[in-house]
Amino acid sequence: MAEAHRREWARVLAATVRLTRDLDLAEECVQDAYAQALHSWPANGVPARPGAWLTTVARNRALDVLRRESALRRALPLLVTEESTPGPGEDDDRLRLIFTCCHPALSREAQVALTLRLVCGLSTAEVARAFLVPEPTMAARVTRAKRKISAARIPYRVPSPEELPERVGAVLEVVHLVFTTGHAAPVGERLVRQDLVDAAIGLARVLRLLVPHDAEVAGLLALMLLTDARRDTRSTAAGRLLLLSEQDRSRWDTRQIREGTDLLTTALRRQAPTRYAVEAAIAAVHAEAPSWEATDWPQIVALYDVLLRLWPSPVVELNRAVAVGLRDGPSAGLAALEPLLDEPALATYAYLSAARADFLRRLGRLPEAAGAYTEALALCGNDVERSFLAGRLAEVSRP
Structure with a gap:
């Protein structure tokens, strides 16, 4: 069930939002679907396509509510659904949800909170811990953001090609914050929130499908892959923190390093270095050093000089x-x-x-x-x- 929540939450919620045009109702119906799965799956087995099963249950629940409340809901502000630029197939609904959560009408704090809550599926308590604020404060913040989306009639769609350049940057900042929150969890018993790390990498991959020639998207995905390649060596089996100088480099994920390096090369060929590309270049220097002693610190300092000019x-x-x-x-x-x-x-x-x-x-x-x-x-x-x-x-x- 935990795996189904991590992998399927955003897709199920996004598909349900498209039906309800109401974030609160969609979230309630998806939570009901997961609750039903908790009772059904242990007895009947996990379905071959858990996401499809959950989406069907959530949408059926939503249809029941919509039929009962049709008169009332006609008077409520709902998300505006518009024709959108064709997206990458089954991921189009998830992209709609991401861009809705990261709409420029919302503050950056609200964008990150909504993304963590709705796209990544964190509980309100978990989002509150990530922001180091009390849970009631975060609950109120998320509620206000949802109401603003409805009241402002923010479209539930992927931006048009003309809007994408100015909208992608905000989404990338949010995805980067989700990643850093997971990579170095600010609170809790775990060094890494791998669910957040995986969610951020997944979101970046979806964005790359949408804008395959965007150098910033490629740079951010490269940065996350190169950084996450060290995941299995950052602590001992007993949970003790291992510094970079202590890590077993033979256990670093060479496939991720290779993919990240290729993406970085692509990003640097397409345009002048961006913030994310320079950060990825720093991670690449670490990834390519055969040992801690062989790390090219002069190059890393030079790259930080470039990064300070950009960011x-x-x-x-x-x-x-x-x-x-x-x-x-x-x-x-x-x-x-x-x-x-x-x-x-x-x-x-x-x-x-x-x-x-x-x-x-x-x-x-x-x-x-x-x-x-x-x-x-x-x-x-x-x-x-x-x-x-x-x-x-x-x-x-x-x-």
């Missing part, structure tokens, strides 16, 4: 500072981190304190390192990362 960001500056420290030594790394200590956007960012702590540890400045590790622990919400930081703190605190 100025305190987080990019932090990553560049770490790369400088790995290229030139921990003292240079500390010096590069110094200007970021007063950056408001990084005030609660655990990775800044953790990076500083590591450079201090390597310099033998153990009392200062202990203070930085303590600060990082206070800011970190992921249990796997907290365990790693606690171990480092104990190491530098020994008499």
Whole structure:
């Protein structure tokens, strides 16, 4: 059932929304379908096509509700369905849902929240944890976004070719946020939310079907594949965090690395480097290094310089500072981190304190390192990362 939820939720919901033109009703009917599957499948077996079974049950449930409430619903604002540009076959409904959730009339927070809730199938509680807000706050945010979609008569369709260039960028940002939330889960017992990672990669593949010549789409998909290729080596069987320097590179997914590298090459040939292509290039340098010691840090620093011009960001500056420290030594790394200590956007960012702590540890400045590790622990919400930081703190605190 968990696999059916992960793989089929978005398709079933998207198909049901097309019938109901109401996000709330569609979501309720899909939830009913999954509840019915919980009772039926253990007794009768999982159907050969779980998604089709769930879609049929959800749509039948929706038809029953629509027949009973037809008079009332005629007076309610509903999603406008319009003829859309032909999509990639069975994925067209899912694309309609993605572009509806990422409509520019919604705030970026609302776009990401709706995508996580409706396209990725996360519970409201899970979305709230991803945003580090209380569940009632997130429930209200999602409800307001749904109401705005209906009240503003936002079309449930794939944008026209003329609209695509300005609409795809917003969708890519949301997909990237879904991926990063899954790749480094901000809270919880797991280092990785693989369901979110897989959902983001799946969405990027669907977008690539829609706009096969878009270099930004190719760059983002390349970035995610190259990064996710390390998934099986990021922690031990017991759940201990493994740094990049400790990972067994022979276990990295060579198929994903090859596909990601090919996509990156395609993206760079088609136009000047985009943000995602440069990030993918950094991931490719790591993927192609035969060992940690052989990593080309000068090239990585140079790529971060390019990325800062394309996408100025305190987080990019932090990553560049770490790369400088790995290229030139921990003292240079500390010096590069110094200007970021007063950056408001990084005030609660655990990775800044953790990076500083590591450079201090390597310099033998153990009392200062202990203070930085303590600060990082206070800011970190992921249990796997907290365990790693606690171990480092104990190491530098020994008499």
